[in-house]
Amino acid sequence: MTNIPIYNLENKKVGDMDLPEVFTSTKWNATLVRQVILAQLANARIPWAHTKSRADVSGTGKKPWRQKGTGRARHGSTRSPIWRTGGVAHGPRNDKDYSQKVNRKMKQAALASIMAKKIKDGEVKFIDTLSLKAPKTKDLFSSLKNMFEMKPRAKKVDALLVVAGAGSNMEKASRNLVKAKAMRADSVNVYEIVNHKHLLVDVKGLDTLARLMGVAK
Template sequence: MADIKVKLYDFQGKETGEEILDPKLFGVEADPELVHEMVTAQQKNSRDVIAHTKGRSEVRGGGKKPWRQKGTGRARHGSIRSPLWIGGGITFGPTSSRNFGVKVNKKVKQKALAMVLSDKVANDKLVLVESYNMPEAKTKVLQTAFSKLPNKNRPTLVVTKNAEENIVRASKNLPRVETINFGSLNLVDLMKKEYLVINKELLKKVSEHYL
């Protein structure tokens, strides 16, 4: 199998060489069904359960029997919070105790991630830079750099680490740019953005973390 190579740039957009990538992470053949399955699982696991209705035992009031059982000519009732009454509890309504999460095999999840990263490389959507030369959190500096790099201010996901606050802060004013910690790479964020920008140091960390 031929080496998987990607061009290397400085932060001014000048090509400075090539870097060989690990085929286990950047040379995996795509399986659309598997990727779709893992994306769906991620979305389910991140779903917030908001809708919640109260049953008759949760609705306030209704402890007293509204009228006596016999002799009134009216239908018998035990509580004004019965689901039959306006303002009563809801029968079989949605509750916040529902769990939409699904179990995901770790190896399968990592394989799907490798497929998406491999697709970025195959389509020249991975931009590798020597380093993020950002001594200050200046949006203009970051915008200028991206205008000279292959992503050309297209929708971009920038891989960072905790210590790189300048690039994180500078990117907040760029509507098509998002940052993500190298340890939090995931299918949904990768697929939402057209380009992935990463530096040499973090490329090594990503390979160590996900293999």
């Protein structure tokens, strides 16, 4: 186990704790992390663009004119893609399935890998209580600027806040921030971790994160 410092929202150290080995022992696997992220984005994809093929457009199936003897180009259907009112050839379809299957153990390994890298790079801070008394964006932004020792005139903080339990006040307060986002520990995924520079983790959610990494409790 690795001993880590615990902070409060005022960026003051309030104690130490032993971090479970799964958070630091996993080696960095960029290929696996990339595969899981691409699968996650593909599974969230909803195709909207849709064109009609020659089978979908309205029109008769009758041959426009006879094959030979007219001097005109031969045609077999007015619904052909080369006609103005014809269907579209090889156009986008909204019934295409982009989903990709990712095994549970792959997701667990990818999450453990990115967490270990973030901790090693010093981009994770563990907080004793990650919550707010009221859903005030101003209060949360002030705490985050103090936490990361940012300039007073800073406009945004790139951080993912991993809260334990519902954490509705924290989630509501983060909605108006440009790059900050609060998530419940049981909803954390590889994409959200990669998409944010810093992580603030409520220590009460560590057991939940460990379960997501495949450590049975």
